Amino acid sequence: MRPVCRKVEFVSGEKCGLDLPDKKCSCGSTYHKDGFGIDAYNMYPFCKWTEIYVSYNGTDLVKNCLHEYFKGYGELREIKINRDGIETISSDKIRVTKFGLLSKEMTKKFPEEIIILRPEEYSQLLDEVSVLTVIENMEEQLCSQDLLNMEFTAKQIKEYFEYAVENGKFNGYDGDMNIGKVISNIKTPSFNDLLIISGFSHSTGAWRGNADLLYDKGISLGKLISCREDVYTYLYDKLSGKCCDNPSGLVVEIKEAVCKGKYSNNRMPLEIESLLLECEVPEWYVESMKKILYLFPKTHLIVLLKRDICKFIVMNNSL
Numbered sequence: 023m024r025p026v027c028r029k030v031e032f033v034s035g036e037k038c039g040l041d042l043p044d045k046k047c048s049c050g051s052t053y054h055k056d057g058f059g060i061d062a063y064n065m066y067p068f069c070k071w072t073e074i075y076v077s078y079n080g081t082d083l084v085k086n087c088l089h090e091y092f093k094g095y096g097e098l099r100e101i102k103i104n105r106d107g108i109e110t111i112s113s114d115k116i117r118v119t120k121f122g123l124l125s126k127e128m129t130k131k132f133p134e135e136i137i138i139l140r141p142e143e144y145s146q147l148l149d150e151v152s153v154l155t156v157i158e159n160m161e162e163q164l165c166s167q168d169l170l171n172m173e174f175t176a177k178q179i180k181e182y183f184e185y186a187v188e189n190g191k192f193n194g195y196d197g198d199m200n201i202g203k204v205i206s207n208i209k210t211p212s213f214n215d216l217l218i219i220s221g222f223s224h225s226t227g228a229w230r231g232n233a234d235l236l237y238d239k240g241i242s243l244g245k246l247i248s249c250r251e252d253v254y255t256y257l258y259d260k261l262s263g264k265c266c267d268n269p270s271g272l273v274v275e276i277k278e279a280v281c282k283g284k285y286s287n288n289r290m291p292l293e294i295e296s297l298l299l300e301c302e303v304p305e306w307y308v309e310s311m312k313k314i315l316y317l318f319p320k321t322h323l324i325v326l327l328k329r330d331i332c333k334f335i336v337m338n339n340s341l
C-alpha cells in the first residue's frame with residue numbers, strides 16, 4: 023500500500039527500515055517501512071565520482087535523479103569517447119554510460135547534449151568536470167515499483183529464512199559457506215540478517231577464512247564486512263572530522279579498492295593502513311578488508327532478496 027500522507031521519519035542508527043516495528047502516523051495511516059542505511063554519497067561522493075551499478079533501465083532513472091539533484095548548480099551531459107569511431111564498452115550484458123556535471127562556464131564550451139571526445143581530451147576534461155560512470159546490467163530486469171515498496175512480516179521473513187536454509191539458497195560463490203553456526207544462533211531472523219548472509223554468499227573472500235573466523239572470536243554479524251555500501255558508511259563515520267572535514271572522496275576510493283580485491287595479497291598501501299588505524303578503525307576490520315576479493319553491492323542484494331521472498335510467498339500461498 024502506498025502511504026496516504028507524505029510525512030517521513032528518519033530513524034538513525036537503524037540498518038534496515040523493514041525491521042522496524044509498525045507505527046502509525048498522526049493522520050492515522052500506517053508508516054511504510056523502507057530504507058537500508060545506504061549513504062547517498064556512495065553514489066554521489068563529494069569530491070570524486072565513481073561508478074554505480076544499476077539494473078535494467080536504471081540508467082535513465084539515474085540521469086533524471088542527477089538532473090534533479092544538481093538543478094541550478096550545473097548541467098548534466100552524456101560523454102562518449104571517440105577512439106576509432108565512438109567507443110562502446112557496452113555489450114549484450116552491460117551498458118556503460120558516462121555523465122559529466124558541467125558548470126555554466128563549461129556548458130558554453132560544450133553546448134551539445136552529448137559530448138564526443140578523444141581519449142586525451144577526455145583525460146583533460148576529468149581535471150575540470152566530475153564524471154559518473156553508470157554500469158547497467160541488461161540481464162537484471164527489475165524492478166517494478168511494487169517490488170520496491172514490498173514489506174514483509176516477521177513471520178514471512180522467518181519462514182523464508184527456514185526455506186532458504188533448507189534449500190541451500192545461501193550456498194555462495196565461495197563454495198559451501200558453512201554458516202550453520204550463524205543460522206543456529208539466529209532465533210528470529212530480521213531482513214537485515216538475510217541481507218548480511220546473502221552479502222557473504224554473493225561475495226568472494228568475505229566469509230570463508232575471514233568473517234567466519236572473526237565471528238568465532240565473538241564479533242557480531244552486523245559488524246562484519248558483508249557488502250559494499252556498509253564499508254563506506256562505517257569508514258566515513260570513523261574518518262569524518264579526523265583526517266579531514268569531508269573524507270567522502272577518499273572513503274569512496276577505499277571502498278572501491280576493497281570491493282574489487284585491490285587490497286588483497288598485502289597490497290593495501292601503508293599510508294592507507296596507518297590512516298585507518300589512526301582513525302580508530304579496529305585492526306581486525308583492516309585485516310578483514312585485506313582478505314576480500316569481491317564484495318557485492320547491497321542495493322542489488324535488496325532487490326534479489328525481495329524478489330525471492332515474494333516468489334516464496336506466492337508459491338506458499340498457492341500450495
Ligand SMILES: [Zn+2]
Nearest residue numbers: 027029047049
Ligand atoms: Zn500521516
